[in-house]
Amino acid sequence: MGDSTGSMFYMIGGLLVIYFVGVGVYQLVTWIKKKWKNRQ
Secondary structure, three states, X not given: OHXXXXXXXXXXXXXXXXXXXXXXXXXXXXHHHHHHHHHO
């Protein structure tokens, strides 16, 4: 049982990391687009 809970923990951790990276990239892209529009 200990091994399965460990793999579950890593799976959830990986999903969280991917989610936060995706949100960060999205926020960065929208911020760059806003700044780019303001420059024009």
